[in-house]
Amino acid sequence: MDPLTNKGTACTLEERRARGIDGLLPPRVESLAEQADRVLANVRARSGPLERYMCLCGVRDENETLFFRVLVDNPAELLPVVYTPTVGDACSRWSDIYERPRGLYLSAWQHRGRVREVLRNWPRTGAGIIVVTDGGRILGLGDLGVNGMGIPIGKLALYTACAGVPPALGLPITLDVGTDNAAVREHPLYLGERQPRLSGTRYDAFLEEFVEATQDVFPGVIVQFEDFNNASAFRLLGRYRDRLCCFNDDVQGTGAMGLAGLYSSGRITGTALREQRLLFVGAGEACLGMGGLVISAMQREGLSESEALARCLFVDSRGLVVASRTDLPDHKRRFAQDRAPVPDLAAAVEAFQPTTIIGACGQGGRFTEDVLAAMARLNERPVVFALSNPTSKAECTAEQAYAWTGGRAIFASGSPFPSVAHAGHVHVSGQGNNAFVFPGVGLGLLVAGTRRVTDEMFLAAAHALAGCVTVGELGGGRVFPAPARLREVSRAVATAVADVAFGAGMAARRRPPDLAAAVGAAMWEPMYS
Ligand code: NAD
DSSP, X not given: OOTTTOOGGGOOHHHHHHHTOTTSSOSSOXXXXXXXXXXXHHHHHSSSHHHHHHHHHHHHHHOHHHHHHHHHHOHHHHHHHHSTTHXXXXXXXXXXXXXXXXSEEEETTTSTTOHHHHXXXXXXXXXXXXXXEOSSSOTTSOOOGGGGGHHHHHHXXXXXXXXXXXXXXXXXXXXXXXXXXXXXXXXXXXXXXXSOOOOHHHXXXXXXXXHHHHHHHSTTOEEEEOSOOHHHHHHHHHHHTTTSSEEEIIIIIHHHHXXXXXXXXXXXXXXXXXXXXXXXXXXXXXXXXXXXXXXXXXXHTTOOHHHHHHTEEEEETTEEOBXXXXXXXXXXXXXXXXXXXXXXXXXXXXXXXXXXEEEOSSOTTOSOHHHHHHHHHHOSSOEEEEOOSSGGGXXXXXHHHHHTTTTOOEEEESSOOOOXXXXXEEEOOEEOOGGGTHHHHHHHHHHHTBSOOOHHHHHHHHHHHHHHXXXXXXXXXXXXXXXXXXXXXXHHHHHHHHHHHHHTTOBSSOOOSSHHHHHHHHSOOOOOO
C-alpha cells in the first residue's frame, strides 16, 4: 500500500472489498483518532528517544496520514523526537538503524553524468520542495557522510507537520560526496561510499549537475540547502540564489529566527533593535546568517551599515573576528571589527558590553559561569540564546542560564529544555528553532509560485514570527511562541513571505484576494479522504 493513501484499520468494509484486502485487516473499522491514540501509546511505551524515533518512522512508512495526525496533535512532545535533538542520535547511528529507503541518495561515483536519470526514479509524481544535504556539517555533529539523510527527511516532516505542505511534495536528497570522518567511513555497516570527501572542481561539477537536473526534472522546484559545511554553504548560496528558487536554512532561516528572538527580547527589555549590542559566539552559517539579517534590519531602523556592524561582534574558534586577523575567509571578513583581540569570552563580554549573547558554535558549555555572571552584571535582563544543537552542544543549559544570572536571563535554546524553578519562580524558556521559519517560508514560496528567494522575505518572516509571540508568552519570559502554535505561526510566516513575493513581482501565480485565507486553504490537514 502507498503510505500516502493507506488508511490501515480505518479502511471501510467497502474499501476493503474494493481493494481486495478483505480479511487482511482486523474486523473493526477504526477512526483516525483511535489509530492515533494507539500510536501515541506505543511511542510513549518505548524506552528512549531513538526507539520512539524508530517507532514513528515505522508508522510513517506504513501510513503518512496517521504519522502526521499524531505529530500535528502533539508537537511539543513529538517534534523533538522526529527532529532535534533526537534526529542527531538517529544520524549518528543511521547506518546501524537503517531499515527502509526514503528519499534519494545521489552518489558522486555511481551517478555522475546521469543525475537527471536518477532523479526520474523518484516514484512520486513531481516534487515541490527538495531538501538536500551533502552530510558535511550535520547539526553540531560534523561530517557524517550519508548518515546525514535523517536531516532532509526530518526537515520535510516539519514542512508538513508545521506548515501543512502536502507530504507528496517533499523530496529528501543526500549527495554522497564521500566523508572525511574516518570513524564513519570505516564503520562496518556504513551505507555510503568509502571515499574521502570530494572538494574543488569535482565537487562543484557534481553540485552543478545536481542543481541543473533538479530544474529539468522538477521545473521551478524549491531547493533548500541543508547542513553543508560552511565553506560550501556560503559559496553555493552565492552561486545559486539568483539562478533558481533556493535558500539555505542554516544561514537564512536561522537569520530570521534569531532576528525574531531579538525583536521579542526587545519587547521585554524595552530596547529597540538598533540599540542592542550583540555578541555572537560562533561565526559560521548560523551566526553570520543572523548577523547579516540583523544588520539589514538595523539599517531599516536608520543606522548606517558601519553603525549596525559596530553593534555585532563575532567570536570564532580562534577568538574575536577582528580586522587584524589574516585567516578570515571573505564571508567572515565582511563582519570583522576594528578592535583589539581579547584573551577569552569573559573578556570579550567586559570589552564589548553586549545586551545579548548568542551562541551557535556547536561547543557545549561555552557559556561558563563567569561569562553569564558578567552578562548579568552589565544588564538588568541579560539576553542569552544558546542555540547549538543537539542538547549536548548547547552553550549552556536553561538551569545554568537562570542560576548564573540570578534568575534574570531572558533565555532561549535551540533544543528544548524542561522548565526550571529558581528562587520560587518557574521559568519556561522558549525554543529558538528554525522550525518557526522554514516551513512557513516554503509554504509561502509555494503559494506564490515564487521564482527567487530574497532577504526581504526573511525579514518579513522574522517580523511575522515575532508578531506571533503573545504578551502572555513574553510575560513568562518566552521569546518564541509555544510549539503548540507552530501551524498558526507558519501560516503567518507563509502569508508574509508570499506577500513580499507578490509585492516584488516575483510570483508566478496571481495574488488571491484574501492572501491569508489562501495560505490557510493550501495547508494540508492529515485526514483520510
Ligand atoms: P558552522 O560550522 O558553520 O559554524 C560554527 C562556528 O563556531 C565557526 O565559526 C567556528 O569557528 C565557531 N566555533 C567553534 N568552536 C568555537 C569556540 N570554542 N568558541 C567560539 N566559536 C567557536 O556551524 P553552524 O551552521 O553555524 O551551526 C553551529 C551550531 O548552531 C550547530 O550546533 C547547529 O546545530 C546550531 N544551529 C541551531 C539552529 C537553531 O535553530 N537553533 C539553527 C542553525 C544552527
